[in-house]
Amino acid sequence: MSGKKIEVIQNIFDENDRIASIVNESLEQLGILVINIMGAPGAGKTSSIINMVKNLPGEKVYVIEGDIESDIDTVKLKELGIETIQINTNGACHLDAPTIEKSLQELTIDQPGILFIENIGNLVCPAEFQIGEHVKMLICSAAEGSDKPYKYPLAFEKANIILLTKCDLKAYVDFNDEFFLRGVRALNKSVPIFEVNAKTGAGFQEVSQWLINRKN
Amino acid sequence: MHEMSLMSEVFEIINQTVETNNIRQVKKVNLQVGRLANVAPDSLSFIFGILAQGTKCQGACLMVEEMPVTANCLTCDQEFHGEGFPLICPACGSRETYITGGTEFRVASLEVDEEVKSNN
Numbered sequence: 001m002s003g004k005k006i007e008v009i010q011n012i013f014d015e016n017d018r019i020a021s022i023v024n025e026s027l028e029q030l031g032i033l034v035i036n037i038m039g040a041p042g043a044g045k046t047s048s049i050i051n052m053v054k055n056l057p058g059e060k061v062y063v064i065e066g067d068i069e070s071d072i073d074t075v076k077l078k079e080l081g082i083e084t085i086q087i088n089t090n091g092a093c094h095l096d097a098p099t100i101e102k103s104l105q106e107l108t109i110d111q112p113g114i115l116f117i118e119n120i121g122n123l124v125c126p127a128e129f130q131i132g133e134h135v136k137m138l139i140c141s142a143a144e145g146s147d148k149p150y151k152y153p154l155a156f157e158k159a160n161i162i163l164l165t166k167c168d169l170k171a172y173v174d175f176n177d178e179f180f181l182r183g184v185r186a187l188n189k190s191v192p193i194f195e196v197n198a199k200t201g202a203g204f205q206e207v208s209q210w211l212i213n214r215k216n
Numbered sequence: 217m218h219e220m221s222l223m224s225e226v227f228e229i230i231n232q233t234v235e236t237n238n239i240r241q242v243k244k245v246n247l248q249v250g251r252l253a254n255v256a257p258d259s260l261s262f263i264f265g266i267l268a269q270g271t272k273c274q275g276a277c278l279m280v281e282e283m284p285v286t287a288n289c290l291t292c293d294q295e296f297h298g299e300g301f302p303l304i305c306p307a308c309g310s311r312e313t314y315i316t317g318g319t320e321f322r323v324a325s326l327e328v329d330e331e332v333k334s335n336n
Contacts, residue, residue: 153302186301
């Protein structure tokens, strides 16, 4: 009996990334732009989806709602006539590609459009797992504070578009625009940042136009 | 905290390796974890011990090698080591960089005892 070293060199994310590529390509072939929506709990992810959809009148929209528990958001979206399916992770802190691949079997995609996948409210883990998206959208609220890029750099570094929500609260929470922007730009020099307010709908027309441009 | 699901993936890789090689006992598992991988080595060791019970990894040692952050400058093409975010090119000061290393999380190798071949 002898000891032996076996080289493996296999990435833990390989299997996830392989499935993510399959999801990405198969949806692209159907003319679907996939948006991975990431943000902290309460950042305004669902409210942002609702406002983006309002400004996408000519687009077919699909939503996959990821939550640890409950179907509150799915009920809300379905009441607005938005085709939505719910994933409950029962504790898992992020969505992964196998979960999305499986849930897509429940979704009837009958025409091209935009698929929003609302990730679990969390600024850490979702940034690490590809789920088949074409765009990583980071939702960050003014109420969370202007220090978030410094505290959760990976999410800001990987974002393709950032929505700063609850901008009407800036004055009440002493939001420091300059400090926030400096933090974002240090990580991600060219990411577009849209200031929005889901209560009034301000700013969402521009966001939806960005999505349409990205899709075409 | 998703070290449990990540460690399950590690075991998938180990089990495949155990199946395709003639392994009696795994003595050491060498992992490489990037500094930006957001994985806590202490949690990995704890979970490894739990998942190893009753498998060919029981009693094995888990070694976690921390991998440095490396990046490439998009402005001047300089390769450099970074300490973390924000990544700034030491040669030209540009912040337009992309990460080339430091986010990896992989099984590098296994140190094992092989099955004794019966020649009878």
